[in-house]
Amino acid sequence: MNKVNIGLIGLGTVGTGVVKTLRRFSNIEIKKIAVKSLNKKRNIENLDESLLTTDAFSIVNDKDIEIVVEVIGGVNPAFELIKTAILNKKHIVTANKELLAKHGEELFKLAGENNVVIMYEAAVGGGIPIIMPVKMTLGANRIDKIAAILNGTTNYILTKMDEENADYKEVLQEAQKLGYAETDPTGDVEGYDAAYKIATLATIAFKKRVKIQNIYREGITKISAKDMAYAKQLGYKIKLIALAKIDGNNADVRVHPMLVKSTHTLAHINGVTNAVLLEGEPVGQIILSGPGAGEFPTASSVVGDIVAICSELHKTDSMLPMMRCTHSENAVPVLISETTNKYYMLLSVSNTPGVIGTIGTICGKHNINLASLLQKESEEGNGKTAEVVVVTAKCLEADVQSAIQELSSSGCINEVINLIRVMD
């Protein structure tokens, strides 16, 4: 078999894993590796340093390279590099969730026009097989729901907060020390990373394009040790959930923390592990879980994609149609205010008679039925304030928001401390 030349853009954590893993494939040769700095010490035995270049465009313009593997992440310069590579008829393997979420539509169209494929198994769920199973093995299904834990950093933080009854900031600092969270953790803790991933996953699962700007997003920074403890008392764990549901053309896609029943499989997904729950017809419910990030899990998916393309290269016929991603029809976004959910509400109230009645009355006025209620004297308020936890039945988000406004301005409620949605 002839050797296939590939070019690798990026030699960080994932790139290093890719180089190491590719060594077991004698038919695949890395011809060039684009790096930021030629002098950085690399954790790779016997790395041929003559392969390194700081000029990534020399890779996408190299006539001998058939597959470009991009593992630098971010939009710039990845977008320009991949576009140039596609125009030069190179197949693409990428782990870049942000780029796919923001410019996937344009890239897949360009790839189709140039008869090349873009493979991106590593861009959603790291090492978990999810893109190919959804496109092929589950290809006979109408998938109408996804509920997933797609960000390892936030799941690590929430797990630690739960296990150690610790507050968010404390655990974040620990995670940063261990390298599980970045110095600027915004991309993870505010839910951007999970939103990029669910945009791509929902698009292929629903066969309709879900645009990143239509995804409602809330992070985990407001979750406190107190919320964790109340959730536990009520039989729940708190997880950052990427949720996607479709009904006809209407797609409700969002990322926010949720209370998940402690008997639910997703409640047991701990630490940096990711998991994807899919509901399809005819298959029913499928759950795929595994390591969502890291050098080797991500390399597993990247190299799996490289091998899949190699097996199809130099054939007279075109690539497997299923390797393409050509869903140009857009899903119609459902606004968060139009969704119905159950809610957990943590209120700080005056410890006076009638306050529970006021809460009940205001909620009732806004069509909100209460499923459970818990009152506890506050530790801080010298007996003058109490905390009330309310869990509602299913109700409309818009109603909940107006109820919160009215609760906040009612005399006996000091503060609506937190509002977290509850998984069915």
Next chain:
Amino acid sequence: MNKVNIGLIGLGTVGTGVVKTLRRFSNIEIKKIAVKSLNKKRNIENLDESLLTTDAFSIVNDKDIEIVVEVIGGVNPAFELIKTAILNKKHIVTANKELLAKHGEELFKLAGENNVVIMYEAAVGGGIPIIMPVKMTLGANRIDKIAAILNGTTNYILTKMDEENADYKEVLQEAQKLGYAETDPTGDVEGYDAAYKIATLATIAFKKRVKIQNIYREGITKISAKDMAYAKQLGYKIKLIALAKIDGNNADVRVHPMLVKSTHTLAHINGVTNAVLLEGEPVGQIILSGPGAGEFPTASSVVGDIVAICSELHKTDSMLPMMRCTHSENAVPVLISETTNKYYMLLSVSNTPGVIGTIGTICGKHNINLASLLQKESEEGNGKTAEVVVVTAKCLEADVQSAIQELSSSGCINEVINLIRVMD
């Protein structure tokens, strides 16, 4: 696109699901359906009864049929039918785990010679995407361990026994009434079904053929409500586990009940759900779970296979090499006596001084360290007998078997009631 003609052999539960699911694919036409009886009432709206035939060979010999879908199960007549179909250059989709486990090697060889493929996503894990992910998405990995719950009937029975503290026979009868267990439940409860499935799965994961006759097998018929209760007390659930490990060429593949730590994901797989845990390098640990059987989940995988073949039909080049299964090198079987495990042992003993000492001495003599020990006065023995539960550290199966022999013949031990392996 031209219509693809397929022939369906079998119109039982799975076949019915396949017919219904195929209706959403306008490019696929069922030309003939082989049934046992033309007069049986079918649960399919607007079924064209002119498609039905009792002559299955008329399907495998039909020149217009390109894909034969076999969902009758069992070796005869499926083996002859599929062989004939392959010789007639037809692609095969099958859900037949028994046939693949017993005659897969011959069938895959014949398919290779005739340039057709055999697809069998539904034969392991029902609706769970597992075959394609292992072959493709995880294709860059060396998978060296599988631990799986592959039989829905036994998992349903064990779950019910655990939840209701009920005995095996009682729950089996209930499962038979509900249609979750067959009138003759042997294939499920004695572990044959799980053994067929792990034979096929281990073969593709290890890329070495694992022969069904080399798989050690124990069923669940000896598990009692008492074992369940003791296991729970020790922090375990009891599950029927299909286990496969490879070290070099040596494959340790077996099906037997195991105590699984109640914090382990597999301990939370309940009812008829199946789950497969894979450990690979570089990916790490992946868990795939979902419905392991039933009309629609199985149809999801069968139709997924049909669609995958259709997308490759009529191309100049041959099929995706990865669709093939050509592992002709045999794995070297590891005998159960050569394996090391932790063990749970339930003993009935005389309630006399020194009996614990005797157990400890005999175990020690056979190189068995005890990890925990629990003694309880027996309810039946009028205070004269007691039950002792022993959990061992890791030790050699051969040592455990000889220790059991010596324990059984020692005066103070009435009976070794049960021996169940414990998952690490």
